[in-house]
Amino acid sequence: MEIRETVGAAVTLLGSVFIFLGGLGIVRMPDLFNRIQAGTKASTLGTILSLLGLAIMNEAWIWKLLVIIFFVLITNPISSNVISRAAHFRGTRMTNKTVADLLSDKNKKISEE
Amino acid sequence: MVNTILIMAGVLMALGILLALFRFILGPDVTDRAIAFDVMTVSSISVIALIAYFAGRVIYLDVALVYGLLSFLSVVVIGRYIERGL
Amino acid sequence: MNIRNVANLFVLLFLIWLLLTGTFELTSLVLGVTIAGLFALNFGKNSSVFGKFRLTPKVFVYSLIYLFVIAWEIVKSNIDVALRVINPKLPINPGIVKIKTRLKSPMGRMILANSITLTPGTLTIDIKDDELYIHWIDVKTLDAEKASQEILGKFEKLLEVIYG
Incomplete structure (x- = not known):
């Protein structure tokens, strides 16, 4: 009993570490796409892990927590995809470290034709 | 023991949300603010679940679920609006 | 109108309903069937996304x-x-x-x-x-x-x- 609750609390703590790293990433990264990479994914995993930890601690809540995990897992990639596509459409400036942007190259080729 | 670990987790989550809020205020562009908002709300879901555990009430989990769905919808609407207007 | 598409969407929605309510009372089940059926009929007939899936x-x-x-x-x-x-x-x-x-x-x-x-x-x-x-x-x-x-x-x- 005690052991199971401690394990659940530890998983929740691990999830909160990922949430913190997501916040750190969104502040440190130099441009929007890298912010999406570091921010939204880390906070997704963090949320899933902390909800799983609560599910381990309290087995009566497990189905409801699984529904929330399912929705987070489905909705989060869609929202980051929508924002990134809008930003690229808008011509958001990318960082100097960027190696290549094949999507802009293709769009330029189409508009020249 | 368990409560101490959970309080530590809550403090870390609050710090993460504060960092995202920093980007939300700072963010040079509207898309940066939108993504900071997304991170803040997704992190808030787990904070609400933690509060539900401390209060011992299942109904708060429904609050977390509806909150997550509404934030997803608002982020999608912002993205669509930026891309091609309403 | 794609009957298979509507049926798949109905089963998916009804499963989500069961998970969210968490009870098997008769009124809850009847309400769930009604809501899932209406939504499946309304949104399933124009899209073909759910029809391709087959569960073997x-x-x-x-x-x-x-x-x-x-x-x-x-x-x-x-x-x-x-x-x-x-x-x-x-x-x-x-x-x-x-x-x-x-x-x-x-x-x-x-x-x-x-x-x-x-x-x-x-x-x-x-x-x-x-x-x-x-x-x-x-x-x-x-x-x-x-x-x-x-x-x-x-x-x-x-x-x-x-x-x-």
Whole structure:
């Protein structure tokens, strides 16, 4: 009993570490796409892990927590995809470290034709 | 023991949300603010679940679920609006 | 009007209803059937996304394997990106690359794109037919063939079996 609750609390703590790293990433990264990479994914995993930890601690809540995990897992990639596509459409400036942007190259080729 | 670990987790989550809020205020562009908002709300879901555990009430989990769905919808609407207007 | 599409959507919605309410009382079940039926009839008749899915034992086993593969990938790459964030030098090498997929069905492509977005380090920006444009935090190659192998090698084979 005690052991199971401690394990659940530890998983929740691990999830909160990922949430913190997501916040750190969104502040440190130099441009929007890298912010999406570091921010939204880390906070997704963090949320899933902390909800799983609560599910381990309290087995009566497990189905409801699984529904929330399912929705987070489905909705989060869609929202980051929508924002990134809008930003690229808008011509958001990318960082100097960027190696290549094949999507802009293709769009330029189409508009020249 | 368990409560101490959970309080530590809550403090870390609050710090993460504060960092995202920093980007939300700072963010040079509207898309940066939108993504900071997304991170803040997704992190808030787990904070609400933690509060539900401390209060011992299942109904708060429904609050977390509806909150997550509404934030997803608002982020999608912002993205669509930026891309091609309403 | 695609009857199979409506039926699949109805089963999915009714399962979500059962999970959310968590009871098997008669009034709750009747209400759930009514709501799921109305929504399935309204939204299922114009789209064909849910009709392609068929649940055979092989598909079920492959879906479970896919779930484990993607969970492992999410954890692994999250640790990778977290290490990059902590590192004071911020070692990133970002860029947008193009990859090609062999998948034909729209549902398979959607799940592939979402899986790529869920694994940190790669982010789907746009899909045009069979070409996916991916923002990659650590670009290793610009060649479409090699990049496809690197990014979606693990997912594509499993999804090909599931969605044909």
